[in-house]
Amino acid sequence: MAIDCLVLGAGQEVGKSCVVVSINGKRIMFDCGMHMGYTDHNRYPDFSLISKSGDFNNALSCIIITHFHLDHIGALPYFTEVCGYNGPIYMTYPTKALAPLMLEDYRKVMVGRGEEQQFTYENIIDCMKKVTAVDLKQNVQVDKDLQIRAYYAGHVLGAAMFYACVGDSAMVYTGDYNMTPDRHLGAAQIDRLQLDLLITESTYATTIRDSKYAREREFLKAVHKCVSNGGKVLIPTFALGRAQELCILLDDYWERMNLKVPIYFSAGLTIQANLYYKVLINWTSQKVKDTYATRNAFDFKNVHQFDRTLLDAPGPCVLFATPGMISGGFSLEVFKHWAPCESNLITLPGYCVAGTVGHKLMSGKPTKVDLDKDTQIDVRCQIHQLSFSPHTDAKGIMDLVKFLSPKHVILVHGEKPKMDLLKSRIKSELGIECFDPANTETVSFPSTHFIKSDASNAFIRSSLTPNFKFPKDEITDTPSLHVCDERVSEGILTMGKGQKVKVIHQDELVTMVGGGKTEVEFGYCFGLNLCSLKNVSKEVRVSNGDDSLLGVLNMKLSDEFGELGVRDCKGSLEVNSFRVRVCKNDDCPHRVDRDELSERLECVFFCCNWSILDKSIAWRVISVMKNMDL
Amino acid sequence: MYTYTCLSQSRGYNLPSCHMVNLSGFHILFDCPLDLSATTIFSPVSTSLYEQTFTTPSSKKLLDSNNLIPIEPYYKTIEGVHLWNVSLIDVVLISSPMGMLGLPFLTRSKGFSAKIYATEAATRVSEFMMKDLVAMHMEFKQLYGPQETNFLQLFNWEELEALPPSLKEIVLGKNGTHLGSWMPLYSAADVKECLQKVETLKYAEEACYNGTLIMKAFSSGLEIGACNWSIKSPKRNISYISSSIFSSGVAMDFDFHALIGSDPLIYSDFASTLGSDYANALEFNSDDDILLNSDENSEEMEKMEFICSCSMDSVKDGGSVLIPIGRLGIVLQLLELFALHIDSFDMKVPIFIISSVAEELLAYTNILPEWLCNHRQEKEPCIVFCPHWSLRVGPVVHLLHRWHEDPNSLLVLEEGIDTDLALSPFKPIAMKVLECSFYSGIKLEKVPQLLKMLHPKQILLPDYTKQLFEPLSKSLPCLFYTEFETLCLPNSNNLSELNIATNLASQLTFSKMKNEELSISRLRGELYLEHGKQYLIGGKEVKGLETEIGLLVHWGKVDLESLVVELEKVGVKGSFECGSNVVNVVEPNKGFIEVKETSVVISSGDESFGLLISDVVLSLLNGI
Numbered sequence A: 001m002a003i004d005c006l007v008l009g010a011g012q013e014v015g016k017s018c019v020v021v022s023i024n025g026k027r028i029m030f031d032c033g034m035h036m037g038y039t040d041h042n043r044y045p046d047f048s049l050i051s052k053s054g055d056f057n058n059a060l061s062c063i064i065i066t067h068f069h070l071d072h073i074g075a076l077p078y079f080t081e082v083c084g085y086n087g088p089i090y091m092t093y094p095t096k097a098l099a100p101l102m103l104e105d106y107r108k109v110m111v112g113r114g115e116e117q118q119f120t121y122e123n124i125i126d127c128m129k130k131v132t133a134v135d136l137k138q139n140v141q142v143d144k145d146l147q148i149r150a151y152y153a154g155h156v157l158g159a160a161m162f163y164a165c166v167g168d169s170a171m172v173y174t175g176d177y178n179m180t181p182d183r184h185l186g187a188a189q190i191d192r193l194q195l196d197l198l199i200t201e202s203t204y205a206t207t208i209r210d211s212k213y214a215r216e217r218e219f220l221k222a223v224h225k226c227v228s229n230g231g232k233v234l235i236p237t238f239a240l241g242r243a244q245e246l247c248i249l250l251d252d253y254w255e256r257m258n259l260k261v262p263i264y265f266s267a268g269l270t271i272q273a274n275l276y277y278k279v280l281i282n283w284t285s286q287k288v289k290d291t292y293a294t295r296n297a298f299d300f301k302n303v304h305q306f307d308r309t310l311l312d313a314p315g316p317c318v319l320f321a322t323p324g325m326i327s328g329g330f331s332l333e334v335f336k337h338w339a340p341c342e343s344n345l346i347t348l349p350g351y352c353v354a355g356t357v358g359h360k361l362m363s364g365k366p367t368k369v370d371l372d373k374d375t376q377i378d379v380r381c382q383i384h385q386l387s388f389s390p391h392t393d394a395k396g397i398m399d400l401v402k403f404l405s406p407k408h409v410i411l412v413h414g415e416k417p418k419m420d421l422l423k424s425r426i427k428s429e430l431g432i433e434c435f436d437p438a439n440t441e442t443v444s445f446p447s448t449h450f451i452k453s454d455a456s457n458a459f460i461r462s463s464l465t466p467n468f469k470f471p472k473d474e475i476t477d478t479p480s481l482h483v484c485d486e487r488v489s490e491g492i493l494t495m496g497k498g499q500k501v502k503v504i505h506q507d508e509l510v511t512m513v514g515g516g517k518t519e520v521e522f523g524y525c526f527g528l529n530l531c532s533l534k535n536v537s538k539e540v541r542v543s544n545g546d547d548s549l550l551g552v553l554n555m556k557l558s559d560e561f562g563e564l565g566v567r568d569c570k571g572s573l574e575v576n577s578f579r580v581r582v583c584k585n586d587d588c589p590h591r592v593d594r595d596e597l598s599e600r601l602e603c604v605f606f607c608c609n610w611s612i613l614d615k616s617i618a619w620r621v622i623s624v625m626k627n628m629d630l
Numbered sequence B: 001m002y003t004y005t006c007l008s009q010s011r012g013y014n015l016p017s018c019h020m021v022n023l024s025g026f027h028i029l030f031d032c033p034l035d036l037s038a039t040t041i042f043s044p045v046s047t048s049l050y051e052q053t054f055t056t057p058s059s060k061k062l063l064d065s066n067n068l069i070p071i072e073p074y075y076k077t078i079e080g081v082h083l084w085n086v087s088l089i090d091v092v093l094i095s096s097p098m099g100m101l102g103l104p105f106l107t108r109s110k111g112f113s114a115k116i117y118a119t120e121a122a123t124r125v126s127e128f129m130m131k132d133l134v135a136m137h138m139e140f141k142q143l144y145g146p147q148e149t150n151f152l153q154l155f156n157w158e159e160l161e162a163l164p165p166s167l168k169e170i171v172l173g174k175n176g177t178h179l180g181s182w183m184p185l186y187s188a189a190d191v192k193e194c195l196q197k198v199e200t201l202k203y204a205e206e207a208c209y210n211g212t213l214i215m216k217a218f219s220s221g222l223e224i225g226a227c228n229w230s231i232k233s234p235k236r237n238i239s240y241i242s243s244s245i246f247s248s249g250v251a252m253d254f255d256f257h258a259l260i261g262s263d264p265l266i267y268s269d270f271a272s273t274l275g276s277d278y279a280n281a282l283e284f285n286s287d288d289d290i291l292l293n294s295d296e297n298s299e300e301m302e303k304m305e306f307i308c309s310c311s312m313d314s315v316k317d318g319g320s321v322l323i324p325i326g327r328l329g330i331v332l333q334l335l336e337l338f339a340l341h342i343d344s345f346d347m348k349v350p351i352f353i354i355s356s357v358a359e360e361l362l363a364y365t366n367i368l369p370e371w372l373c374n375h376r377q378e379k380e381p382c383i384v385f386c387p388h389w390s391l392r393v394g395p396v397v398h399l400l401h402r403w404h405e406d407p408n409s410l411l412v413l414e415e416g417i418d419t420d421l422a423l424s425p426f427k428p429i430a431m432k433v434l435e436c437s438f439y440s441g442i443k444l445e446k447v448p449q450l451l452k453m454l455h456p457k458q459i460l461l462p463d464y465t466k467q468l469f470e471p472l473s474k475s476l477p478c479l480f481y482t483e484f485e486t487l488c489l490p491n492s493n494n495l496s497e498l499n500i501a502t503n504l505a506s507q508l509t510f511s512k513m514k515n516e517e518l519s520i521s522r523l524r525g526e527l528y529l530e531h532g533k534q535y536l537i538g539g540k541e542v543k544g545l546e547t548e549i550g551l552l553v554h555w556g557k558v559d560l561e562s563l564v565v566e567l568e569k570v571g572v573k574g575s576f577e578c579g580s581n582v583v584n585v586v587e588p589n590k591g592f593i594e595v596k597e598t599s600v601v602i603s604s605g606d607e608s609f610g611l612l613i614s615d616v617v618l619s620l621l622n623g624i
Ligand SMILES: [Zn+2]
Pocket: A067, A069, A072, A155, A176
């Protein structure tokens, strides 16, 4: 069994996230995004790589969408309504509620730009009907073998990481996530899982973010300075998430500073989104939840709806407008009006896709921006880039990878050079296989598989019984503090024709096969010279008594085999199964070389017997004993 | 082996059953309800107020004029739970908001340390119910004063025996054993402490206890947040079905797919069949669709329509409607229906929900709060939803006093309490009383087909269903339980599932058994338990002499003649005398081989020679 990971989008880039993973015979598409930087066929993932014939229903087990951002969901209506995919689609409840708004907003922008529309409003509605909404941590059985589960990802409302498992193999696809809590969303949370594969975003593969509060203060200072000079502030944002966070921030600040300058939301979207926030309060951070009962953090006192006639009205104001990267729509319209004036301020989100106005403003300090062949806008206003982004930074990625310790990591949703650096860190610091495939590339590796067997109770019990050893301290005769518990499970695996593999305890095998257990033992009785025994210890006065003979032997053996523990039992010494005692029986069956030895008079016989298990120890002990007899 | 004890059988929606299971050495308690119907033995708040004016404080008056007990009520818990040593309970699983009402008694007990799991919604709804109960009970405290009257010490045994039969049965129980289950109500602090100990889950979310038990809650359809449980352990998968409804008006539908194939299935949903006569023998439906295609909800809607139209009639006649029903799902549906009716009749009828927590509760269930109003009682006709269905505590008591003699008013009661007893303090009653019953479980005739579909290896059913299910025992492996009797159930086999790592398996060396189609191999690894599954993985190599050879096992018999022949083949010469069991080895070295019943003893003075002989002996034995 294997895992094949085909990257259709967001490979070494940001945009059109789409990864198709085959895991133990199931095929899951994670995200179905579009690229904002293209207007040609490059805007969508190359779906033909999934199925040449276009039979996507048989080629895919399901689609999982992590959140409502267009680079993760933008191609979904196209894929279902135009390409004809009819199978199951999963996303969280908030994503399902908010996605149609985002898609419709985007569709209008496309139409507004005079582009050919890729899907209609009806397509969006029909597409959303096919979606099954899931709750966080709910185990969803897609089919008999495939189970998925969503985990909180922060980032934006409804964003989730998805866990998928088939048989013994499991993986997580993060989508976009945030490892530090926001003002309005919590940090990503996931269980410690056994994973074959982790596919993680890497937008900020090398950045370590500084204190959030410093960045918030900077933002507030820039806005305050602008409005106190009579300027207008344009905050292009996506409809959801960031807008609410910035709004909480500004509303708070306005209260504290007693500012009267109006704050506006561009019509529709954000207000509507705020309504959803109220419904979906369960998904917000603990702080927002705690204050919800007394004060709705999303009821902004100082925020009003924007009226188009206010565009050229005199006086300062702050305006939130969509879309976030000034790629068209209302934010572009406002930009055209406000950019030429020096006293105005435009804030930009942390990340802008190439090809958008936002991206052009971020690169260097342009004085002019070309909108198209005929339109050029003078840019004299100030630009402030918002550096607090809802993506995790490099530390967050490393923390997550370390926490999950998957067998393999695949990086997507980032920029090649930075991803390379992160990749080598994951390999060297965490010792985990890491890949960053480009679009259309496939990464393959074997998947985890366990052999299913039945284990007997006796085997399990013997494995769970602690195997403590208390090596005895020979001098004080007390158990030493050093305890070892090497719990190794020993059993017998049996395989019969047409039967399930069975693991049993060895004692059960004997009963199973019906025969009695037969021990194989050794015996050896040999003589040693009494004088040489006496010479071993000069301090100890040795009499001819058997006990003192064994005492001498004990001293010698303890010296040599102390680590095994020499036990002094009445009349005999034992090392494991090896047992030695003084033998007075002239007909002893273990006396094999009787003739030769009977000539030696000053001789004491030692009778030894041992199990086959201790065959090498036994002969080591015997050789030590014989060496005493020189 | 596992054990199972039923601590109390279900007696309807308001009193779910209570069970204890010992699985893999862990004690799991299912539900901890409170028998609130027993509160009817006490005088309601307001009547006792009137009573007080007639009694002198010095006289010992045990019963009021309605034959009820005029003291601050005690509450009746499940006796079996408290007989248990609470410190032994490892896990508590809650199946419905009602299953949680007795939990603060348990969590405040000394030594309680169990982990409690419940769905988020059941916890919230139960929280509202408990807070409401505590708040309503405050009225008694205000009435009787802060000092507690010990209900149990109020009566001596003769006085208990002399109680009216209906009271006596509630106080003592049928067998006279219930006296120990009465307790003074918990406090708001107890409720808070209890709730802090609850781990809330979503439907189908996995909770893992001690790495061994994996528990998941699945919607039962009975009520918002109500659930059935599936518990997986390496040895067995248990399912617990509490009262369920296939398709419900408000709650999520009964999700039974995850409960298929359990061993055993504890089926305790017979609340709705209790007391009814089983006229027909039970049989299987041929079609699963009939089972799933549910008419329950439409029947429920009809009942509610009827309640609405009766209510409208009362209102038109200038009366008021009092609905002390505690079932949240029913209340929500009735609210919606009333709104429709009132709209269509173009009437202006205020609907009130009176409760200390109603606003919070309805906000939680996302109902528009236009109907809300706290503690307003108007003279014009109105419809009032209020607690408590026991008719002893809460606003219902005061409203009944106001309306009981108005023949135009209507009281809607839910079946399940002794109506005579419940209404006794409000006599004479001129207002209309509508008793209605709603489904609080699966219809009996659907149970066999459901059980068959769930395909359990064993089903545990209450003993009173024996005559019904025994005839079906060919297809349904049933076992019947009696309250308080612990069933010890042996494992069907002594096997459990083990996952062996492939790299470990690939290192195995197999040997074929003589005369048998069995291959065996010695297996060595590290066993660990994670998330309810057992794994055996390649362990670290173990150092030390004693394990170098491993533990060897041999079996079979050595026959002296073959032994001599085999020895010869490796150049060892030996012989034995007839009748002796010793082979005398002479060449190349001297030695003896003694063959005994359970052992073979090789005597030799030379290590390698000894080993040579032992190799020959082992070749004649089976071994590993
Ligand atoms: Zn995103």
